[in-house]
Amino acid sequence: MTIQGVADILTAEPDQPAQTTTQTTTLARTRAILADLIAFPTESARSNLAIVDYIEAYLAREGITARRIPNADGSKASLLATIGPEGQPGVALSAHTDVVPVAGQDWSSDPWTLTEREGRLYGRGTSDMKGFLAVVLAHVPLFKQAATHTPVHLCFSYDEELGCLGAPDLVAEVAALPVPPALCIVGEPTALKVARAHKGKFARRLTITGRGGHSALLHRAANAVEAGAEITVGLGVLGRSLRGETNEAFDPPWTSVHVGSLHGGTALNLVPDHATLEFEARTLPGTDLDSLNARIALIIDEARARLLAQAPEAGIAIATLSDYPGLDTPEDSGAVRFVAALAGSNAAPVTLAFGTEAGLYARAGIPTVVCGPGDIGRAHKADEWIGLDELAQAGALMVRLAGRLGTPLAPSDFARPAFA
Ligand SMILES: [Zn+2]
Structure with a gap:
């Protein structure tokens, strides 16, 4: 009509x-x-x-x-x-x-x-x-x-x-x-x-850029997949550390951090120059989001610094996929x-x-x-x-x-x- x-x-x-x-x-x-x-x-x-x-x-x-x-x-x-x-x-x-x-x-x-x-x-x-x-x-x-x-x-x-x-x-x-x-x-x-x-939620996609090269000469390259893996481990440790603060109105009763995907690399003998990683946090109401974001930023910054030490053109771009309290x-x-x-x-x-x-x-x-x-x-x-x-x-x-x-x-x- x-x-x-x-x-x-x-x-x-x-x-x-x-x-x-x-x-x-x-x-x-x-x-x-x-x-x-x-x-x-x-x-x-x-x-x-x-x-x-x-x-x-x-x-x-x-x-x-x-x-x-x-x-x-x-x-x-x-x-x-x-x-x-x-x-x-x-x-x-x-x-x-x-x-x-x-x-x-x-x-x-x-x-x-x-x-x-x-x-x-x-x-x-x-x-x-x-x-x-x-x-x-x-x-x-x-x-x-x-x-x-x-x-x-x-x-x-x-x-x-x-x-x-x-x-x-x-x-x-x-x-x-x-x-x-x-x-x-x-x-x-x-x-x-x-x-x-x-709960609240925020989700981000990281686009990780390193430097490619032959795996025999990895000291001249910067491995984007390794950086993604380091971030994944860091987010996992962070997520587990948040489980002490609980609100039984929710299941699970704590703020969760989750890596949903990590992609990168094409062949064993090549150092991957590119990786993408998507993660989310589902936050209890009242969570100090500034503090949580600062801890996540630190994990990403450390991985970025290691990449940059190998290749000045490296970087990690961050895109917001969702964000609500x-x-x-x-x-x-x-x-x-x-x-x-x-x-x-x-x-x-x-x-x-x-x-x-x-x-x-x-x-x-x-x-x-x-x-x-x-x-x-x-x-x-x-x-x-x-x-x-x-x-x-x-x-x-x-x-x-x-x-x-x-x-x-x-x-x-x-x-x-x-x-x-
Ligand atoms: Zn709707």
């Missing part, structure tokens, strides 16, 4: 006296918007500007101005929009617009065409996380009516699937709003459970309670095995939880889907949220420590 199609549904909607009719109409609108969103093949490697155009135009039809936060080369952008009074503390709703690739996956139907089978809507990004995005957008007219005292901030990023590389600029803008949000809900798929914590919102915090009430849940909050942009918002001082429709177990696979019932339940969450927008929020209710 085109924007015009969605607009037809919006303008065709009369004021319904029966709430069930309104909910049915809103679900139909959610589905129509989701069909539009799925049709944009926003794999992280591609531009997301077409979907940004679409969302911007949709919001403009509702009289809402969105602000773009572009990336360095202008090929992608985040969107930030506020519905309601800007001078009041509000609720941020966070989603990413990018999806993981479909190449090599065996789909039963076109991943870029929303397809319904037995109450399930199939398509790339339905669970992760255009379903949440569609639910949010479908409730914009309701938010507009309801947000007399508390605003809703729409925060839509890019490059999340590359390791949260797009969100930092957006989060900085959100934190710099005249009145920052009192709370942020990241709508990653948790089956609408309230998730309060996950952990999340550790207290279990009994106001943020957890507020969102649990919105979700209609009295279950204990959960911790996540996967990372999200939530840690970035939390680090910026905004109490944050993760709560959205769908199942991460269906994400990143062929035949990703979300249930119409799940979209309806997320819609109910939005209706409850709208019900809170007519009174002011007190940020102290959400910040640590928990309120009674």
Whole structure:
């Protein structure tokens, strides 16, 4: 469906006296918007500007101005929009617009065409996380009516699937709003459970350059594979040294350091002039990242120095593959309670095995939880889907949220420590 199609549904909607009719109409609108969103093949490697155009135009039809936060080369952008009074503390709703690739996956139907089978809507990004995005957008007219005292901030990023590389600029803008949000809900798929914590992660690729030569004359060469191996051993020792500091909310309960690949060398009688190494650290929330990074830098610097002593043209280039902090919102915090009430849940909050942009918002001082429709177990696979019932339940969450927008929020209710 085109924007015009969605607009037809919006303008065709009369004021319904029966709430069930309104909910049915809103679900139909959610589905129509989701069909539009799925049709944009926003794999992280591609531009997301077409979907940004679409969302911007949709919001403009509702009289809402969105602000773009572009990336360095202008090929992608985040969107930030506020519905309601800007001078009041509000609720941020966070989603990413990018999806993981479909190449090599065996789909039963076109991943870029929303397809319904037995109450399930199939398509790339339905669970992760255009379903949440569609639910949010479908409730914009309701938010507009309801947000007399508390605003809703729409925060839509890019490059999340590359390791949260797009969100930092957006989060900085959100934190710099005249009145920052009192709370942020990241709508990653948790089956609408309230998730309060996950580890952080950073991952890097090292490109190691040495000097090639004959193995008989190795004293005139600089072995890039040996340098990679030295770094691998150093990272292993570092990782094991971190296991004394534990947090039982996580499995494993410590910060881990892991080398995932080391490639280099072509033949036994040649000194390898090139190697690549990829490693990651999965960090407990609260880890001193500066200190950890300094220890890693020391390991790399020592290997680099040994290479340089052999060959002045040698070097080690470092590329960031992903980078986001952990999340550790207290279990009994106001943020957890507020969102649990919105979700209609009295279950204990959960911790996540996967990372999200939530840690970035939390680090910026905004109490944050993760709560959205769908199942991460269906994400990143062929035949990703979300249930119409799940979209309806997320819609109910939005209706409850709208019900809170007519009174002011007190940020102290959400910040640590928990309120009674
Ligand atoms: Zn996601």
